[in-house]
Amino acid sequence: xxxxxxxxxxxxxxxxxxxxxxxxxxxxxxxxxxxxxxxxxxxxxxxxxxxxxxxxxxxxxxxxxxxxxxxxxxxxxxxxxxxxxxxxxxxxxxxxxxxxxxxxxxxxxxxxxxxxxxxxxxxxxxxxxxxxxxxxxxxxxxxxxxxxxxxxxxxxxxxxxxxxxxxxxxxxxxxxxxxxxxxxxxxxxxxxxxxxxxxxxxxxxxxxxxxxxxxxxxxxxxxxxxxxxxxxxxxxxxxxxxxxxxxxxxxxxxxxxxxxxxxxxxxxxxxxxxxxxxxxxxxxxxxxxxxxxxxxxxxxxxxxxxxxxxxxxxxxxxxxxxxxxxxxxxxxxxxxxxxxxxxxxxxxxxxxxxxxxxxxxxxxxxxxxxxxxxxxxxxxxxxxxxxxxxxxxxxxxxxxxxxxxxxxxxxxxxxxxxxxxxxxxxxxxxxxxxxxxxxxxxxxxxxxxxxxxxxxxxxxxxxxxxxxxxxxxxxxxxxxxxxxxxxxxxxxxxxxxxxxxxxxxxxxxxxxxxxxxxxxxxxxxxxxxxxxxxxxxxxxxxxxxxxxxxxxxxxxxxxxxxxxxxxxxxxxxxxxxxxxxxxxxxxxxxxxxxxxxxxxxxxxxxxxxxxxxxxxxxx
Numbered sequence: 001x002x003x004x005x006x007x008x009x010x011x012x013x014x015x016x017x018x019x020x021x022x023x024x025x026x027x028x029x030x031x032x033x034x035x036x037x038x039x040x041x042x043x044x045x046x047x048x049x050x051x052x053x054x055x056x057x058x059x060x061x062x063x064x065x066x067x068x069x070x071x072x073x074x075x076x077x078x079x080x081x082x083x084x085x086x087x088x089x090x091x092x093x094x095x096x097x098x099x100x101x102x103x104x105x106x107x108x109x110x111x112x113x114x115x116x117x118x119x120x121x122x123x124x125x126x127x128x129x130x131x132x133x134x135x136x137x138x139x140x141x142x143x144x145x146x147x148x149x150x151x152x153x154x155x156x157x158x159x160x161x162x163x164x165x166x167x168x169x170x171x172x173x174x175x176x177x178x179x180x181x182x183x184x185x186x187x188x189x190x191x192x193x194x195x196x197x198x199x200x201x202x203x204x205x206x207x208x209x210x211x212x213x214x215x216x217x218x219x220x221x222x223x224x225x226x227x228x229x230x231x232x233x234x235x236x237x238x239x240x241x242x243x244x245x246x247x248x249x250x251x252x253x254x255x256x257x258x259x260x261x262x263x264x265x266x267x268x269x270x271x272x273x274x275x276x277x278x279x280x281x282x283x284x285x286x287x288x289x290x291x292x293x294x295x296x297x298x299x300x301x302x303x304x305x306x307x308x309x310x311x312x313x314x315x316x317x318x319x320x321x322x323x324x325x326x327x328x329x330x331x332x333x334x335x336x337x338x339x340x341x342x343x344x345x346x347x348x349x350x351x352x353x354x355x356x357x358x359x360x361x362x363x364x365x366x367x368x369x370x371x372x373x374x375x376x377x378x379x380x381x382x383x384x385x386x387x388x389x390x391x392x393x394x395x396x397x398x399x400x401x402x403x404x405x406x407x408x409x410x411x412x413x414x415x416x417x418x419x420x421x422x423x424x425x426x427x428x429x430x431x432x433x434x435x436x437x438x439x440x441x442x443x444x445x446x447x448x449x450x451x452x453x454x455x456x457x458x459x460x461x462x463x464x465x466x467x468x469x470x471x472x473x474x475x476x477x478x479x480x481x482x483x484x485x486x487x488x489x490x491x492x493x494x495x496x497x498x499x500x501x502x503x504x505x506x507x508x509x510x511x512x513x514x515x516x517x518x519x520x521x522x523x524x525x526x527x528x529x530x531x532x533x534x535x536x537x538x539x540x541x542x543x544x545x546x547x548x549x550x551x552x553x554x555x556x557x558x559x560x561x562x563x564x565x566x567x568x569x570x571x572x573x574x575x576x577x578x579x580x581x582x583x584x585x586x587x588x589x590x591x592x593x594x595x596x597x598x599x600x601x602x603x604x605x606x607x608x609x610x611x612x613x614x615x616x617x618x619x
Contacts, residue, residue, distance in 0.1 A: 073112070328362060
């Protein structure tokens with residue numbers, strides 16, 4: 001058995017070395033899906049996710065950038081178990097440290113191991129003998145600076161965050177897994193994430209990359225679409241949907257569309273119809289239905305002029321869009337130019353071969369292909385390679401304006417020196433007018449304008465606030481003067497009334513008013529409306545005491561007494577008094593007649609109130 005197995009391995013090794021087109025770094029007859037890169041990659045056993053074959057062997061050589069460690073991550077592991085994994089297994093060997101990891105076998109659905117290898121070169125070896133079941137394994141790897149790597153089988157339903165970013169390894173496009181929806185509307189949350197990211201054009205399958213995902217509310221229906229070699233499915237309502245962020249993907253307007261040649265058709269009615277390039281816009285309708293060249297040749301081309309240099313990120317194509325003409329292009333190449341003279345074919349990153357893009361599989365569906373990395377060009381040519389029946393094309397280019405973020409700002413550039421004079425002035429010559437070359441610094445001018453505008457706004461605001469403050473202060477002085485006049489007039493009027501009535505008994509009470517107003521008080525209402533003044537103390541204070549409840553808006557001032565309850569109780573509650581359990585009025589406050597010195601020394605408004613007794617009290 002061992003001799004036969006060794007012979008099989010030698011045969012597989014010799015075949016691998018002789019067969020052209022074999023994936024680099026792969027040896028043996030048990031190798032399945034393989035995409036390897038300098039940053040990441042994906043490996044699988046033969047027939048995955050079906051049962052792996054008997055008596056097979058495969059060896060992969062993985063190499064990443066020098067000086068970087070490697071993270072190995074199982075997405076699926078289902079190898080028939082045997083003691084010590086002696087029959088069917090996979091194991092890893094690091095070079096040059098020669099560290100060994102494994103062997104691994106059995107079934108693992110949760111807690112699949114992640115292996116950190118402190119080396120930039122790893123050998124993966126798989127072998128099998130006679131077995132009954134087992135899918136084999138699905139493995140992805142990436143450099144250690146991508147700790148957020150996910151597997152090709154991860155779906156949107158596996159994540160609950162509204163926004164998250166993950167690293168997708170290269171090679172997920174060829175792994176089985178469904179995707180529902182499209183880039184414009186979003187993808188059903190049951191879609192596999194990395195394949196959806198390739199379909200959206202956020203990453204290239206042969207490179208992998210970082211993917212920014214947003215989970216949003218689901219929609220009723222997800223429409224199918226074809227892009228970047230992946231055809232999605234039409235799906236029903238879901239709770240959540242996946243939106244994958246991708247910048248610079250607007251449809252660019254074409255100034256002019258030209259072609260190498262055009263086909264002139266003679267219709268059934270005997271009329272001539274030319275399939276000219278002006279019919280190549282994806283929105284054009286009516287016969288003729290698209291552009292078609294005069295000859296079926298891979299030397300024909302369709303050229304789109306964008307009017308100026310743009311950052312080109314993708315292209316979308318259709319066929320003839322008429323059931324009577326089932327014409328479309330299966331594959332094509334892209335050539336581009338900045339000036340219309342020098343042309344280059346688009347190549348994949350780290351590749352010397354021209355990239356061949358997968359086109360249409362019918363004459364009506366729109367198929368998109370993204371350029372990762374993008375390129376800068378004004379002219380874009382589409383060169384058909386294979387087609388169905390006849391070459392026929394509609395096309396539109398996607399991208400955005402060229403970014404200027406990496407350019408050095410004008411304000412940081414050193415100004416050009418003034419030109420030196422080209423003559424030597426003498427006494428008899430008149431120097432010519434010197435032409436000064438002035439360089440406009442747009443960034444500096446913008447800063448100066450912003451500073452001037454800010455200064456004007458601050459100055460205007462300060463002037464306005466000062467004006468309002470002065471106006472308010474002036475109006476306050478006027479109100480104070482008018483209040484004083486009203487007070488004087490009131491005093492004069494009351495004095496006149498007293499001289500006319502000549503009461504037998506009167507009482508004069510002087511009090512201050514913070515508001516500058518005076519109030520006329522008759523004798524029978526004295527106890528209801530008496531307002532407190534500053535207490536001078538002594539027997540006169542107790543004699544002039546009264547009970548009151550001041551209005552809430554009369555500017556009530558707490559009198560300066562040691563204890564405002566130290567006043568005699570008359571035995572009769574005033575109608576506004578609110579007594580405590582000890583029957584003392586809550587608002588009892590003594591009054592006093594101020595002395596002449598205090599009356600003249602106070603700076604407050606002083607009012608003299610003449611209390612006129614009622615007729616009954618006079619009698």
